Amino acid sequence: MSLSRTARALVAAMGAAVMLTACGSSGDAGSGGSNITLNVNLFGNFGYKALYDEYQKAHPNIKIAEHTAAYNDHHRDLATHLATGTGAGDIEGVDTGFIAQMRAVGKQFTDLGTDRASQYLPWKWQASMTKDGKQIGYGTDVGGLAICYRRDLFEQAGLPSDREAVSAQWAAGWDKYIEAGKKYTEKAPKGTAFFDGGGALYNAVIGQAPQGFYSEDDSIVVGTNPEVRKAWDLVVKGIQANLSAKLIESSPEWNNGFAKGQFATIACPAWMMTKIKDQAKAYAGKWDVAAVPGGGGNWGGSYLTVPKQGKHVEEAKALAAWLTAPEQQAKIFTSQGLLPSIPALYDKPEIAQYKDPFFNNAPVGTIFTTAAKQLKPQYQGPRTGDIQTTIRDGLVRVEQGKQNSEQSWQQTVSDVDRLKK
Amino acid sequence: MTLLNRLDTKGSPYLYVTPFFLLFGVFGLFPLLYTGYVSFNDWDLLDAGEHTWVGLANYRELLHDPYFWNALGNTLSIWVLSTVPQLLAALWIAHLLNHRLRARTSLRMGVLLPNITSIVAVTIVFTQMFGRDFGMINWLLGLTGLGPVDWQANTWSSHLAISVIVAWRWTGYNALIYLASMQAIPHDLYEAAELDGASSGQQFWRITVPQLRPTIIFTAVISTIGGLQVMAEPLLFAGSSTPTGGSDRQFQTAALFMYEQGFREFRFGYASAIAWTLCLVIAVFAIANYLLTRRIANDEE
Numbered sequence: 001m002s003l004s005r006t007a008r009a010l011v012a013a014m015g016a017a018v019m020l021t022a023c024g025s026s027g028d029a030g031s032g033g034s035n036i037t038l039n040v041n042l043f044g045n046f047g048y049k050a051l052y053d054e055y056q057k058a059h060p061n062i063k064i065a066e067h068t069a070a071y072n073d074h075h076r077d078l079a080t081h082l083a084t085g086t087g088a089g090d091i092e093g094v095d096t097g098f099i100a101q102m103r104a105v106g107k108q109f110t111d112l113g114t115d116r117a118s119q120y121l122p123w124k125w126q127a128s129m130t131k132d133g134k135q136i137g138y139g140t141d142v143g144g145l146a147i148c149y150r151r152d153l154f155e156q157a158g159l160p161s162d163r164e165a166v167s168a169q170w171a172a173g174w175d176k177y178i179e180a181g182k183k184y185t186e187k188a189p190k191g192t193a194f195f196d197g198g199g200a201l202y203n204a205v206i207g208q209a210p211q212g213f214y215s216e217d218d219s220i221v222v223g224t225n226p227e228v229r230k231a232w233d234l235v236v237k238g239i240q241a242n243l244s245a246k247l248i249e250s251s252p253e254w255n256n257g258f259a260k261g262q263f264a265t266i267a268c269p270a271w272m273m274t275k276i277k278d279q280a281k282a283y284a285g286k287w288d289v290a291a292v293p294g295g296g297g298n299w300g301g302s303y304l305t306v307p308k309q310g311k312h313v314e315e316a317k318a319l320a321a322w323l324t325a326p327e328q329q330a331k332i333f334t335s336q337g338l339l340p341s342i343p344a345l346y347d348k349p350e351i352a353q354y355k356d357p358f359f360n361n362a363p364v365g366t367i368f369t370t371a372a373k374q375l376k377p378q379y380q381g382p383r384t385g386d387i388q389t390t391i392r393d394g395l396v397r398v399e400q401g402k403q404n405s406e407q408s409w410q411q412t413v414s415d416v417d418r419l420k421k
Numbered sequence: 422m423t424l425l426n427r428l429d430t431k432g433s434p435y436l437y438v439t440p441f442f443l444l445f446g447v448f449g450l451f452p453l454l455y456t457g458y459v460s461f462n463d464w465d466l467l468d469a470g471e472h473t474w475v476g477l478a479n480y481r482e483l484l485h486d487p488y489f490w491n492a493l494g495n496t497l498s499i500w501v502l503s504t505v506p507q508l509l510a511a512l513w514i515a516h517l518l519n520h521r522l523r524a525r526t527s528l529r530m531g532v533l534l535p536n537i538t539s540i541v542a543v544t545i546v547f548t549q550m551f552g553r554d555f556g557m558i559n560w561l562l563g564l565t566g567l568g569p570v571d572w573q574a575n576t577w578s579s580h581l582a583i584s585v586i587v588a589w590r591w592t593g594y595n596a597l598i599y600l601a602s603m604q605a606i607p608h609d610l611y612e613a614a615e616l617d618g619a620s621s622g623q624q625f626w627r628i629t630v631p632q633l634r635p636t637i638i639f640t641a642v643i644s645t646i647g648g649l650q651v652m653a654e655p656l657l658f659a660g661s662s663t664p665t666g667g668s669d670r671q672f673q674t675a676a677l678f679m680y681e682q683g684f685r686e687f688r689f690g691y692a693s694a695i696a697w698t699l700c701l702v703i704a705v706f707a708i709a710n711y712l713l714t715r716r717i718a719n720d721e722e
Contacts, residue, residue, distance in 0.1 A: 072662045076684055082468040083687070105467055119655070184424075246553075251660040252545075253552060259554070386685065391664055396668035400574035419686070 017189045036312050037063045041089035041405060046140065046302070047336030049330055055319065060066055070112060071095065071250050075385065081307070082108045088307040090316035094137060096301050097385030098129050100218075102137075104382050106130030110306040110313050112138060112320075119326065123377030124341045128303050137303030138324040139341035141332070143269030143298035144371040145204055147177075148276060152286045153264040157187045163362060167291035174205055174234050177293045181243040184264060193245035196263045198235045198399055199392030200249040204267030205231040208379065210299035213416075214381030220420055222387060223413045232391070232412075234406045239398050246399045248392065255279050268290070269299045270339035270368045277337070277358050279358035289362040296374040300342065346372060383419050390415045395409050433618065453700075460693035461555035467687040478605055479694035489695065491670055492678035493702070495580065499655075499674060503584035507592050508640060514592065515599035532593030544586055545658040551582045551658075573658070579672040586654045587625075591647070595640050602636040603629060634715075641714045642707050649703045652676035675699050 025193065040048070045068075052064045067089065069077060082105060083087035084232055094102050102109065111134040117125055128137035147166075154161040159180065160169065170176035181194035188194070195201050204216040206212055209227035213220060222228050237246060239266045246264040247254040257263060258279035264274060268289065276287060306313060329340035334354055345351050346369040352363035394412035397403045403411070460479055464472040483489050490584065518529055535543065550557045551572040559569040572578045613626050630637070655672045656664060664681035666673025673681070681698065683692030 070662050079467055079687065080684060101467070248661045252549070252664075253554065253660060339475070387631065389665075393663075393665060393668045400571060400668060402574065 008244055021268040021367070022114075034061050035293065036061065036315060037065055038091065038312060038316055040064060040066045040091045040319075041074065041078070042066060042068050043095065044068065044271070045278060045336065046093060047274065047332045047338055048323060051331070055322060062319070064319070070193065070218050070248075072147065072385075072389070078102075080306075081309075085309055088309055089123045090306065090310040090312055091320050092305050092307055093140070094128075094303045094305050095385065096127070096143075096298075096303075096380060097388055099303055100214075100380050100384060101382040102126060102305065103130050106132075106134050106306055109136035109408075110308050110310075110317060111135060112306065112317065115280055116164065119342050119344070120194075121343055121372075121377075124301070125256050127377075127380060128385065133411040137305040138320050140302045140304055140336035141271060141329070142301040142341045143207070143271060143299040144339045144368045145207060145251075145267055145299055146268045146367050147269075147290045148268035148272060148287055148294055148359070148369060149265040149290060150286055151193055151288045152283075153189055153261070154184070156189045157184045157264070159184055159365075163288050163290045163360075166288075170291075170293040171291065171295075174293045175388065176240050178234065178241065178243065179190075181238060181265075187240060187308040188264075192261060193263050194265055195238065196245050196254060196257060196266050197249060198239050198244055198287035198395030199388070201238065201244075201267055202231055202235045202250075202391060202395060203299050203388055204269075204292070205234055206361035207299040208292075208294050209378065210376060212378045212380070213384055213387045214379055216379050218381045220381065220383070220387070220416060222391075222416045229409070232260070232395075233405070235395055236398055238403075239395065243328060244399055245398075259344045267299065270333075270337055270364075271300055272330050273337035273356070273359065273364065284358050285360055287358065288414070289356075289364055289367055289369065292371065294345070296371060296376060296377065298375050301339075316320060331364075337364065339372060343372070386419055387416055390419065446687050456645060456693045456696050459690055460697050462690045464689035464693075465687055466683065466689040468689060472690065475690070479691050480698070481692050482691065483698060487630055488673075489675070489678060492673045492675045494684070495576075495666070495672055496649055496651065496674040496676075497578050497669075499587070499637055499672070500645070501590075502580055503587040503651075504641075504644045504648050505630075506584075508595060508644065509589040510588070511592050511595035511640070512599055512637075515603055516598040516629065518596065518600050518602045522581075529597070534593065534598050535590050536594040538590075540590065540653050541657060543590060544654050547586045547589070548658050548660060573660070573667055573672075576671040579658070581653075583651070584673060586658070587648065591644070595644070598640055599633060599636060602633055606632045616643060623721050629652060638714045641710045645707045645710050646703055649699070649706060650676050652680060656680070663702075675702075 013330045020290065042048075048066065052066070056062060056064060068074075074093070075095065078088060078092050078094070090131060116138065117135075120198065121142065124139040124142060125135070128139065129135050138291065147170075151161045154166070160166060168251060169180050174412070184194050196220075206228065209225075209231065211225055211227060213222050213225075213228065215221050247255055247257045247262065258276060259282065261280070261283060264278070268276075274291075277284075280287065304324055306320055312315055326340070326342050326345055329338075329342055330345050330351060332338045333340055333345075333351055340346070340351070352365045352369055353363070355361045356364045391412055394408045394415075397408045397411075398405055402408075434537060448608065459472075461474060461476055462472040463478070465474045516533070518525065522528060535575060539541045549555075551559075551570045553559065553569065553573070556572070558572075562569060584678050610628050610632075611624055612714065621628065651674050655666050655674050655677050656662070659665075659667060664673075664677055664685055666677050675695065679692050679695040682688050682695060686692075
């Protein structure tokens, strides 16, 4: 009998050893002392790098570690971490396209309270609020909408390149934008197209509609809202006129397209300026910013959330509040071009009069704050991000010549129907 | 003491094999059974595991889901395109390495390099080579006057490109396995054959291949299991990190479809049903392959 007890003890010891090694690797070093590390998980470039240093100096016990992933990967990871109850960062960035999905599982996030409600654009504040009135995210930026274009390419193609003239050319609406594109294509410099890709253009066009993919009761109206089809037809017209460089937004090829100068215009929310600066360094001063056809509109913009599963919720809340505070939002606009979601800033001279040398000293302060003031908010539902991707794939099928517009539209609508389940 | 001795001889062996069974139970058997349980539920991953029992509904839906059959077809196509040339090439490479070659050891180690390189790095590099506008392969095709191919857009071209990535990664690995068992073939067989005037080709087909029979069966089965689970390559090949495998799902594999349902749609139950179905499909193909390769190898004798 004694040996069987030894055997049992041995097995137990072995099991314990296995468990100890398993735990050892994931054990965290920060929880004991007063020194803590806050993990900030983001996508793309939020422009926080310089701010972290400032915050760490003021709070010597806090270390900030930022992790960035690609847009879709980031949101999928976050959802997975929420589902499994572990692995999320102390602060998680969430884009407009996914905020409604996170809002629906709002119990997974820390309630940030109502203290700052009066600071924000009302629609920005509302969009991250759960049905029972909990606030899950501090708004970072809003997109606004403009058109960024390459002056030099416009000149070579014999189009007016002055930003007033460019804006006037398509002030009447997107049809005029397509017409300008046709003119561009007649004398286009070799290897360049008029816009980057159907999917990105589509997001801008639908961003101006009063109603997008959802009605306010969270039901999908892609198949029935005429605006959705109208935007589709417009983009298809551009594709059929050979204006598209056929690049998929956020893909490596798309990034490459900036560097190689494969397209002359791009629908340009304020955050797109950051991407252009990152990717098209060689073309500094050659880019410029014009008004968007039809005026107003929004595409994108983000939030900082604090998942409940984090170990340092209070510290994370403080950091998120600080990063999104008016002073910091103002700094990020002038350093990175991300448009603040706090309207009191729009009339501050350092923002309203800001000119960006990268964009040929375009008065981006005026352009984007004007756009943001005119902006009519559009209701976003839980699957907005995935619907955008599904529609993009539909437009890619047209670009690739796999299907005609009607076939692809039918398939897109039925694919969106699958998302509802 | 005698009792203790008896226990020692009877009990100790079990003790020695316990770690494997413990680990297998935790990381193999439990997930398998739990996945089976989940597959009978409507299970929302995002909503912290809210679930209701739905019986076979997930499996019924799966059998009528055209996107599942599409994914399965793509999987089989990519599997055939990658495995058949891969194993033939591996056999040939092993044959070369088994003979008089300069720098034999470094070459033998070299063929394993693709296998230990990160799959993500490999796929990203290949995806750039297969790029539409600036890819090296289209550049070469341009030089020969064949014109560029939009590798991602077409079904055949995307399958071919993905198969190349898979084959590049695994050919060397299989070659080493073949090589190991080639070296176990008694050398006097070859000497005798040489005395009888058999050419190198005859020696290969009449001696090497039949002697390798168990190894060929092994690699065929392993490649089947791996090939039908291909996921990272098509996911990264799309470039936009969407799990639909191209604009028209033209290169979405079954494993990728499972990933889409589980981690984009958050339908944990449906994804589990796909997992179990895929497991059965792989079992069927592995058995079929075992029988087939055994038959072929038998014919050689």
